[in-house]
Amino acid sequence: MRKYVGMLGLLVILVLTACSLGEETKTVNKEEVPGKEQESEPAESPSxxxxxxxxxxxxxxxxxxxxxxxxxxxxxxxxxxxxxxxxxxxxxxxxxxxxxxxxxxxxxxxxxxxxFQANIETEVSDTPGGMELEEGKKVEGSANITFLLDSSGSMAETIDGRQKMDHAKDAIHDFVASMPEGSNVSLRIYGQEGSSKESDKALSCSSTENVYDRKAYDEEAFQQTLEGVEPVGWTPIAKAIEETEKDLKSGPKVRQQLVYIVSDGIETCGGDPVAAAGALRDSGEEGTIHVIGFDVDDEGQEQLMDVAKAGGGEYESVDSAADFQRLFERERVRLFNEWSRWxxxxxxxxxxxxxxxxxxxxxxxxxxxxxxxxxxxxxxxxxxxxxxxxxxxxxxxxxxxxxxxxxxxxxxxxxxxxxxxxxxxxxxxxxxxxxxxxxxxxxxxxxxx
Known part of the structure; x- marks a missing residue:
């Protein structure tokens, strides 16, 4: 019986020993083997x-x-x-x-x-235009331009075979054609009623009418209006200027308010055109008065120059159709050159x-x-x-x-x-x-x- 027990104990020892040896073997396998290079992990690329x-x-x-x-x-x-x-x-x-x-x-x-701004941003400059007077001043764009045309009987007199009135109409027509685009034009006449007789003085001196109300220039309509103007009465320049001041006050505010008077003589109705011009100038309406005197005597020139001065503008004197032609020939050449430069x-x-x-x-x-x-x-x-x-x-x-x-x-x-x-x-x-x-x-x- 002891013999069997002894053999059984020996068998248990051998089994335990074998297990112990097996574990040690596994442990060694897990350890790094000296002198042998380890394989690197595969590189990962960003994705x-x-x-x-x-x-x-x-x-x-x-x-x-x-x-x-x-x-x-x-x-x-x-x-x-x-x-x-x-x-x-x-x-x-x-x-x-x-x-x-x-x-x-x-x-x-x-x-x-x-x-990126692909559109063209360059601004085109103001178009040339307007009459340049003695000191180089000229009409700019976006202006209200008013013409005061003398309809007195003396404008029926002839120069170079044509009435002064006809020469004045041609001058105004050419003048308007030279105005810059975007300008509004109006035409006021004075002395257009009655006659140059003493009996009609009161009627004529009270007459002034805005026959082409302020609006964009229409050549055909403006020309028809001009053709209907006849020289008949007296010369109420002061009243025409006073009514023009009212026109400017009732209209829209713009960069320039320009008044051009075309006349062949002095005030004949007892008014004070110099004072009226100064009042318009000082009214806050930015109004400027220029005067074109046509076949005016010395007394008339003096008064009309004073009107222009009081109105902050310039005076141009013409004595004949040839003078009118030279005035606008000068303008034609100037405008041609300005448009070329523009x-x-x-x-x-x-x-x-x-x-x-x-x-x-x-x-x-x-x-x-x-x-x-x-x-x-x-x-x-x-x-x-x-x-x-x-x-x-x-x-x-x-x-x-x-x-x-x-x-x-x-x-x-x-x-x-x-x-x-x-x-x-x-x-x-x-x-x-x-x-x-x-x-x-x-x-x-x-x-x-």
């Missing part, structure tokens, strides 16, 4: 979701080797460290792209084109802005296209490297190339924004320059004869 739209691309992070940081050897090393086991073509592409994505710079180009200056200003903007757009678009080409080329070189190392087959190669081409097509949307801005700048600049040339030609033709 991203597939970008399907331009907005998606603009949200991407810039690649580690994008732009000036591109280094082919480092890219190839990163590709070599990439564990692609079990990856499909799209997953491989999405691991390559973060190395070389140029989205950081794409955002800059997108911000540039979104903020055309040249504004054409060049618009062309300069258009050229500067087009050059900037072409430069930025070219840089953007070069950037997309460089990204595409770098991505394809990466695919070529993987192919040459036999890490991807030809089908995978083809699929990745297709993804690269799809990205390039999406990027063309931003290129299209550049093209749209180029078209707008080009077309609008051409239209503005053509409009300036057309307007300049029209006005120069008008003043060339």
């Amino acid at each position: 991203m979701e597939l970008s399907e739209t331009m907005d998606d691309i603009l949200q991407e992070e810039a690649g580690e080797y994008a732009g000036e940081h591109y280094d082919k050897e480092k890219v190839n090393q990163a590709l070599d460290d990439l564990d692609m086991e079990g990856m499909e073509a799209e997953e491989i592409y999405m691991n390559i792209l973060p190395l070389m994505s140029e989205s950081g710079q794409y955002r800059e180009y997108s911000e540039f084109i979104q903020s 055309t040249t200056d504004n054409f060049n200003n618009v062309a300069r802005e258009q050229t500067d903007k087009l050059n900037e757009l072409y430069r930025e678009r070219t840089d953007f296209k070069n950037l997309t080409f460089r990204e595409q080329s770098n991505l394809k070189n990466a695919v070529l490297h993987l192919s040459q190392d036999d890490r991807i087959d030809s089908d995978t190669n083809k699929q990745i190339y297709e993804l690269i081409e799809e990205r390039a097509d999406t990027l063309k949307e931003l290129e299209a924004d550049f093209d749209a801005a180029l078209d707008q700048t080009d077309e609008e600049g051409d239209e503005r320059r053509e409009d300036i040339l057309d307007k300049g030609k029209e006005k120069k033709d008008q003043y060339s004869n």
